[in-house]
Structures are given as C-alpha cells and as structure tokens.
Amino acid sequence: MFTPRKGIAASTRVTLLPAVVAALALLTTACAEDKAPAGPPPPTLDRYYQQTLAWGSCDGYQGGAELGAAGLECARVTVPIDYGNPDGDTGRIALSRLRAAGKRVASLLTNPGGPGAPGLDLPLALAKSPVAERFDLIGMDVRGLGASTPHVTCRTAAEFETGQRVLGRTDPLVEIDQIEEENEEYANSCARRTGLTLLGHVGTVDVARDMDVVRAALGEQKLTYFGGSYGTRLGSTYAELFPDRVRAMVLDAPVDPTTNISDPVITAAGFQRAFDAYAADCAKSPDCPLGTDPAKASEKYRALVKPLIQQPISTADRRKLDYGAVTTATIASLYHPASWPGLTRGLTELARGHGEALLGDAGVYEDASSDEVHRAVLCLEEVRVTDRAVATDIDRRSRTAAPAFDDGLPGSAAPLDACAFWPVPPTAQPHVPHVAGLPKLVVVAVTGDPATPYPGGVSLAKTLGASLITYEGTQHGAAFEGIACVDEPVLKYLVDLTPPAEGLRCSKP
Template identity: 50%
Template sequence: MQPRPRLLLATAMGAVAVLVVGCTLGTARQGPESSRGAGVIPAGLESFYAQQVEWGSCDGFATDGDDLKPTLECARVTVPLDYGNPAGATAQIAISRSPATGDRLGSLLVNPGGPGGSGLSLASIADGTEVAQRFDVIGFDPRGVGASTPQVRCLTPQEIDAERSDPDVDMSPEGIARTEEKNRTYAERCAQRSGLSLLAHVGTRDVVRDMDVIRSVLGDAELNYLGFSYGTRIGTEYAETFPENVRAMVLDGAVDREQSPVDETVLQGAGFQQAFDAFATECTQSPDCPLGTDPAAANTRFRALVDPLVTQPAATTDPRGLSYEDAVTGVLQALYTPSLWTSLRGGLTELTEGRGNSLLLLADRYAGRLDDGSYSNLEDAFNAVRCVDDPPLVDRGVVGEMDTRYRQAAPFLDDGRGTGNAPLDACAFWAVPPTGGPSDIEVWGLPPVVVVSTTEDPATPYQAGVDLAKRLGAALISYRGAQHTATFDGVACVDDPITAYLVELAAPEPDLTC
C-alpha cells in the first residue's frame, strides 16, 4: 500500500516546473492592529497574548521553495511550547502579512493544510480581491513547521533520498519485518533529533491555542479564518475550543475528524482513483496517450509502466533516477489538480521511453526537495502531527484489512503484491502518546460559518464536507470539479459568496452549487 497522501492545498502548490528558494525584502511596518492584545485573554497567558508584533523583512523565512512576494512582511510570535506550563520553554511561530490595501476590517488567518505545510506564501492568496482590500491576510507556519522554531526534523537529506529509493512492496513476513524496522528507526530518529517535548506538543490541539494568541497580538477581538484541507481540522478544533472568539470561518476541503483513520485512508484512495479515472478518460481521447485509447484498460497500462521500476529505476538527468516510489508519488502529486494533468501525461509518456525526469520533478515537489538537494521539513512534520493527532494502528488485523481495502478502492495503485498483511507504520513506534483522535464534533455558540466541498476532490471526499457542514450548522458551497479545494482559485461562483461572507457576514444562498 502506498503512503497516505498528505492533505495539501493544490492551488498553493501550483506549477512545479521551477523550484525557487524565495527570500524577499518587506518594509517594516507597525500599525494600531499591533497594540497590546485584544479580545479574551486567558489567565496566566497575558504576556503571550499582549506581546508586540515587530513586522519586517521576510528574508530567510521561506523554507519550502515558494517565493514570498516582496510586498509581504514577516514576524515571529512567541507561544508556550506546553500550554500547561507557560513559564517553561517557548516556541516561535513564523507569520507573514499582506497588509490591507483599503479600509481595514481586521486580519484573515489562512492555513494551507498538510499537516506540515508552510503557510507563509498564502498571505498572497487573495491579492487583487476585495478581501485583500479589507483584511490583512496572514499566513503562518504552524509550530514545528517551516520557519517556526523549534523545527521537527527526523531524517537528513541523504536519508530521505535513500528512503525514497526503496520500493517497500514486499508483503511477505520478512518484508513486513524489514519495513517495520525502518519505521521504528525513523520514529527513534524523530525523537532524538526533534526532542520529546516538541513531539508531544506539535499537534492540532496546541496549534489552535497558538492561533488564538496570534489573533490577540494582531489586535483582533475575533478570529477570521480560512482553512484548506487539514486546515479544516484546525478550524474545527478552534471552533470547539474558542467558539466565542470566531467572527468568520471558511473551511474548504473538509477532513472528517469523526472518521476512523482506516475509513479516511480508504476513502482517500477511492478519491484518487476517481481522479485517475478522470485523467485517463481525458488522456485516452488522444491516439498518443501513454495509457492507450481505452479508459477501461488505463489501470492495467499504468501498472505496466510503473511496475518495472520496482527492480530498475528509470533514467533521469539527475543521478538518482526515478524509483518506483517516486513514480507513484509524482502521479499522486499531479492528481491533486487538473492543472497538472499535462505534466502527468508528459511524465507518463517519458516513462514509455524509459525516462523519468518529469515524474521525479513532481515527486520532489511533493516531498519538499529543493534545488540544492535539501528538504523542507514537510514530510517529518506531517508524520509528527498525525502521530499525535490520532491513536496509532497497532492491531495487525486492522492494518492488513486497511491494506486490502485500499487496494480495492484504488486499483491503479495496487502492485498486486498484497497478502492481507501489512507493516505497522511509524506512529506505532512513536515516542510520545497521542493527544487527539476520532471524536464527535461538539460546538456551542459558534456564529455562522461556511464549508466548501468539491464533488470530485481526490484528497478530501465531497461527503466529508457535507457532513462537516451539518455538524457545524454551516452553509455549504458545493463546487463541481476534480481538484483539491476551490476557494480563491478563480472560480467566481465560489469566490464571490465567500468574499461577501468574509466582508459583510452575508450568508451564501442555501445549498449553493457551482
């Protein structure tokens, strides 16, 4: 079974032809919104909630290859590493700002998902819109992520490259034992290199506390929030924890916290199969499609292209070559959005010729590999957050059943080596206990919020958004499309009602479908 895809915002990942390590110069700016705290300030945390924000250059803040626009300003906010011990160690949360260009209403905090995704570049997501005129748009790197410190780190670049070259497809008892030993070693390295105190406090429960500190130090009595993908879980937990502090909240690409990790994984597999089928249907209309001309045979043709890579990587101009693991990862990266289908078709065409440059580039982008061979900490942070957000799967029967169901849900990802058994992942060997897990969503006193869900979203199935809207009593905007998330992606029938809601608190029309 392939690793579970991360829940990343596709529009933020964008095109992957060029990776740029960005650094920009912002103008230091101090406004009345940076005055000493706002809204409800919890007892014992006054020094954090009332700290002064010192905006300045974003030079050195970019960690994931995304270029930060020169109009952005950056800063860091100090928070307790452990909110149960506010006098103890602290963390620094990196934030970015695109200042309001007109009559300012307040700040809009934006999160891209992941978990583990850097959100600094998302401060530019609403540029040119009324939202950018009325709000300071604020991006942030959650604790442990990107430019925030301390940073989660588990593997060196060389270790990551080696891991990506291993196909991990042997489901015999011996193969499972080898994979589990690698996963155990990975968990041990995370504990050694990141520290137990960080790993214990890197989950969503603590991130929402950080968001409330950010709200206050920005001078906002109430939070305005836009969360994509995993960012919807952050938003939901913020709504549960601080409902009285919410002014407006948009959740796009819902993660269903009430689902078990098994069901979530299997449904995500089905979502990517749906996206692959849509890609194959479009591709096979052309006689030179690398998957042939029969959509019904696309799974078989795809397996014929990637299976040989298990034993022999494809040639690339990069000395690493294209491994089996990277080929599949590159395909998953492209299936997040139809805007990458042209790149996917080109990558599969190259593969018919024994070359793998395009798919390797897609896989590098997904893994957070930069031009100099270093990596962002996206993958390590992803694992660190999910290992504390949900209890580990340690029942081998359940893990084997999940593997079988995943292969059935996503046959284009099935290498045919399933045995009904599968290895325990790194979370089973994690050094700190989980702080969250599947549970009922209980929110009281929350003002009207909005959920956006895309009908053929490959990463977060449409029904999860429908269910989340019901549980939050939220307005639902349904977008007919085959991409991951839709807000501020140039779709007027989504963006216009979202803008009216954020600016005027005007509710979208009931059951709006675009």
C-alpha cells in the same frame, strides 16, 4: 496524501465553573493560613496574549526573498511549547502579512493544510484573489517547521534523501520485519532529536491555541480565518476551543471530523476516482499514454509503472525514477486538472524510457521539515494501528479501492507504520464536534475532491451548523481559484458576514 503500501486521534477539555473555582480557592487559603507561606502565583498566559508584533523584513525567513519582493512583511510571536506549563520552554511562530490593497475589514489568518504545509507564502497565492482587496492576509508556519522554531527533526538531510521507505514510499520487495524495524527506528529518532515535549505538542489543539495567541497579537477581538484541507481541521478545532472568539471562517476542501485526517481507504477511493476522471480526459486524445479506452486505463497504468519495481530508470542527473516516485508524482498531479497535461507528458516520456519530468513532480512533497511534522501530527491524532491483521485488512481494502495503484505483488501481511511505535501517546482522536454559540461558518466542498472526499464536507458542515457551498468538479478545493460562483458568495460572507444561500451548488461554466 494517499500513497499505497504506506510505511512509516476526541479532544477532552475539563472546565470548572467559576463558583467552584472560587470555593476551592477559599478552602485552600483557609487550610494554608497556619502553614507555610503561599508559593508563587500560578503561571498564566497573559504575557503571550499581550505581545505586540514587530513587523519588518522577511530576510532570514524561509523563502524570505520571494516574500519581501512581493511586498510582504514578517514577524514572530512567542508561544509556550506546552500550554499546560506556560512558564516552560517556548517556541517562535513565524508570520507573514500582505496588507489589504483597499478598504480593510480585518486580518485574515490562513492555513494551506498538510498537516505540516508551510504557510508563509499562502498570501502570495491569494494576492490576486478578491479577498486581498479587503483583508490583511496573514500566513503562518505552524509550530515545528519552516521559519518557526524549534523544529521537529527526525532525520538528517542525508537520511532524508536515502530514507524513502520510511518516507512512505515503501519498497514492495523489502521484508515486513525490516520495514517495521525502520519505522520503529524512525519513531525513536524523532524522540531523540526533537524531544518528547515538542513531539507531544505539535498537534492540532496546540496549533489552534497558537492561532488564538496570533489573533490577540494581531489586535483582533475575533478571528477571521481561511483554511484549506487539513487547515479545516485546525479551523473546526479552534471553533471548539474558542467559539466566542470566531468572527468568520471559510473551510475549503474539508476534512471529516469523525474520521482520521488521512484515512487510507477513503483517500485511496478518492484518488482512484480522480485517476478515472483524468483517464477519461486523456482518452480523448489518440496519443494518450493510457490508451483511448478509460475502462482499461488502470490496467495500462500498472503495466507502465510496475517494471520500475525491479528496474528504476536512471536520469541524466544520476537520480532514479522508481515505482514509489512515479506513484507519488501521479498522485500529486491528480489534485487539480491543471496538472493533468503535465502528467500525460510525464507518462508519455516514461513509455519511452525517460523519467525526468515525473521526478520533478515527485519532489513536490519531499521536504524534511514538512514531512516530519506531517507524520508527528498524524501519529498524535489518528487511530493507531498496532495489529498486523488490522494493517493487512486496511492494505487489502485500499488496494481494492484504488486498483490503479496496486503493485500486484503477493503478500500475506502488511507492515505496521511508524505510528505503531510512536513514543508519545495520542493527544486527540476523530470525534463529532459539539460546539454551542458559533456564528455561521462556510464550508466549501468539491464533489470530486480526491484528497478530502465530498461526504466529509457534508459531515463537517452539518456538525458545525455551517453553510455548505458545493462545487461540481474534480479537484482539491475550490475557493479563491477564480470560480465566480464560489468566490463571490465567500467574499460577501467574509466582508459583511452574510452567509450564502442554503444548498448553493455550482460548477464552472
């Protein structure tokens, strides 16, 4: 998610041909015959791949009461924290299952994105979609968060509540050196409280390998997968690692594999376009808090929210609506037009000196576990900025791309975020995937997607040789939202592997 003044990656795999491995093994054996006895056999992943899931009550799982009431079952699967050391520490990945309502095709593993979005409840969101009739819907809390263990932990609950600058809602009035000190302390705290082993193995490659263990535990020879947003990066990474184990994949609201997961300039431009679309819709009403001229909406919005930098609004429950909170709430509301009326009500209240409605929306993304996994993954996989001059240039270009969210305060430099001080090296970087032997995949991209702009979907479809469904609209993702021209071809593909027509493009009637 794009936030202004944010405070706070190519995989390489080497594979030896079997003949070379055999020759090396023979050579090693010959040299060792007259020496010490052979040691224990090398560790393997067999015990992980041979697990049987014990589905049962969701009691004791995060959100378990709601899951159980809706008829879901839960289970956990054991995985190595470090796949390079399978005899080392292990983790437990939490899963949920909603059984197919009709004639079952397969298990459909799902991921809602993030990085770091809890996934156990995603089957609930898909329960009324056509895919629930033919597939067991599998939710998953990825390693490090939610009902999975162990957790990535960087702050206590109290520190989370008070550490808004480190959360990415940087106070524009704080000195740069202080912000960087906080960001460095945040990174060091993650290392102390999480441990370097887990902190270095919460990235996309490790989660993709977990997904393959889950596939085997589900009894599926090949993976059927639906991923949204960052979940598309998980899907494309799985496809790179295990192309022969893919049955079908639908990648909705896709992340461009050649860019950072959350490129600040690209996403700034995306959310400005969504803001402009919202403003044009709002301007149809004479009561729009941003006025009836969409061309002046950014200016009106800045005039409305900038006073909060100096003077936050106190609410009845003693919380404060500050500049960062209202920006977060606005951005959260721009993900989908269904949230636009709520944003209008919140901005109208703000104009009258009240902040309760916007504070409710600002809390949507404020979950410590999710936030910390989110940051850990980005720090492991995005191109790190360790030069203030580069950070300043990115900040300048982001402000230009999204004038609505420019606080307008003067500043000669921008601070380095937490990733500049991250205590473990990158484990992946943006790259062009080169995958041979993949079946046909399906990519769904929205022309006005604010968080994962449309060109990224075109790029992903091209690199994977996937079919591209283009939906004309302004929202984040389009699959399984009741849009027939998207859902019907997607379901047909998932059920009988018939890809949609090439160049399919549609819009809501």
